[in-house]
Amino acid sequence: MLRFLLRRSSGAILILVLISAFTFFMFFAIPQDPAMLACGKNCSPDALAIIHKNLGLDKPVLVQYWNYMYGIFAGRNFDVGHCSAPCFGVSFNNQQMVWDTIKDRFPLTLSLTAGGLIVFLTGGLSAGLIAAAKRGTWLDKVFSGVSLVMSSFQIYFLGPVVLGIFVYSTGWLSKPKYVPFTEDLAKWFMGLLIPWLVMATIFTANYTRIARSSMIEQLQEEHVRAARAKGMGARYVFMRYAWRGSLIPIATLVGMDIAALLGGGMVTELVFSLNGIGRLARDSVVDKDLPTLMGVMLISAAFILIMNVLVDALYAVIDPRVRLA
Template sequence: MLRFLLRRFLGAIVIVLLISAITFFLFFALPSEPALMSCGKNCTPDALAVINKNLGLDEPVPVQYWHYMTGIFTGRDFSVGHCPAPCLGYSFSNQQPVWDTIVDRFPTTLSIALGGAVVFLVVGVGIGMIAAAFRGTWIDKFFSSLSLIGNSLQIYFVGVVALAVFVSGLHWFDNPAYYPITEDPVKWFTGIIIPWLVLSIIFIANYSRMTRSQMIEQLAEDHVRTARAKGLGRRTVFFRYAWRGALTPIVTLFGIDLGSLFGGAIVTEFTFSLHGLGRLAVSSVSETDLPTLMAVMLVACTAIVVANIVVDAAYAVIDPRVRLG
């Protein structure tokens, strides 16, 4: 297990470096001048040269990439001052440290991702298991129809309807907003519960359909039929044998989805005006803000590769047939 995790960790480092390098070099392939954003309307060549020097843009692109990556671990010196580790540079648009912006935005994204993940995993898997247990009955058809409807909906539509019904109509909740959980847990929960429910609708449909199909497949396996032939109860066969075997693809999908959500639930954040990493990524693209875009990309990429490592390591616990070499 240790050797496996070490290999996966080294591979993850390579993947993160490749993605960061591709993002960095593609940025400079764009026909734009980042320093112009800070120069203003009455920009002169001398002022532009000063800004390029202050932002570290006066060096070759490979040198800039090297300084950027080493600055994450050792800090970096700019003309405007020293940027301590972890240094992600200064924003081209507002000249603020990018690390401070990430720290400020990440709790919002973390709250959306974890809360939404709990809702869609528990509800989606639960619905799928119920549908599989009552396969062919009206219960199965009912939940299958709900999953099909849910998979056809879009977050921006459901979000507007949820705001109109639960906020403006019934007045059950205030407008969604993020409040630090350390300051007021109740306001944190009530301010983010609608985004959780709206975000989870699409995922619930996917997880319920996958769980149902996997459970039906597992219930037809030889080892499950053997367990039934031995006289084991239906509940024991269902949970101990079929459910455990069906978990592997579900955990795989969950790891990918959770890692992606840590990079920002872009549509959800825009729908409810929540300032998370997804909204920050979109604004950094529109403003041609490389340091901010790189920071969000690194956070999202790291979250995805770490989630995949955890999922791969969990296979040995979930399914005894899996052996990690």
């Protein structure tokens, strides 16, 4: 297992380096000089030359890439001050360290991910298990039909509808707003309740269908039928044998959803006017803030690679056959 994790981690690091190189060189593929973006509209030749020097843009591209990667691990010095590791550069927009901005935005994204994950995992897996256990009954048909309808919704449609009904029309709920849970737990919960419920409405449908189909497939496996033939209780067989075997596709889906949400749920944050990583990525594109965009892209890629390694390791924990392979 340790050798497997080391091999997968090494591969993930290599992929991350390739992503960083691709992103960095795309940085220079844009038609506009990056220094002009930092300098602004009324930029004199002297000011442009100073910015080139301060940002290191007067050096060869390969040297700039080396300095950028070195700064991530060891820090760098800029005209606005020292950038401690991990250093992703200085924002063109507000002259702040990119890593400091990401750290400020990340707690909101983490809260959005954690709360939404708990809600839609609980709802989706419970509905999927019930539908599989009651296969062919009216309960199964209800859960399957509702999940089919729910999966057709999109956040950019359902979000404004929920806001219009429960916030602006009835006033039953307050407008989504992030308050750190260390300051006020109740306001933190109520401020993110609507985004969690909207995300749960959409994500729950996927987990209901995956859990149901995976569980039904597992119930047809030989080892499950053998356990039933030995006289084991239906509930014990359901949870001990079938449920564990059905977790692999669910674990894959969970890992990808966590990585995507931690990397920034852009649409969710834009719909509910929340300033997280996703909105930061969108703003950096609009403002052509290339250092911030690069930092967000690398962080998002790192989350995806880390979750892939963790999911692969989880496979061996769930299914001994994977461990033996």
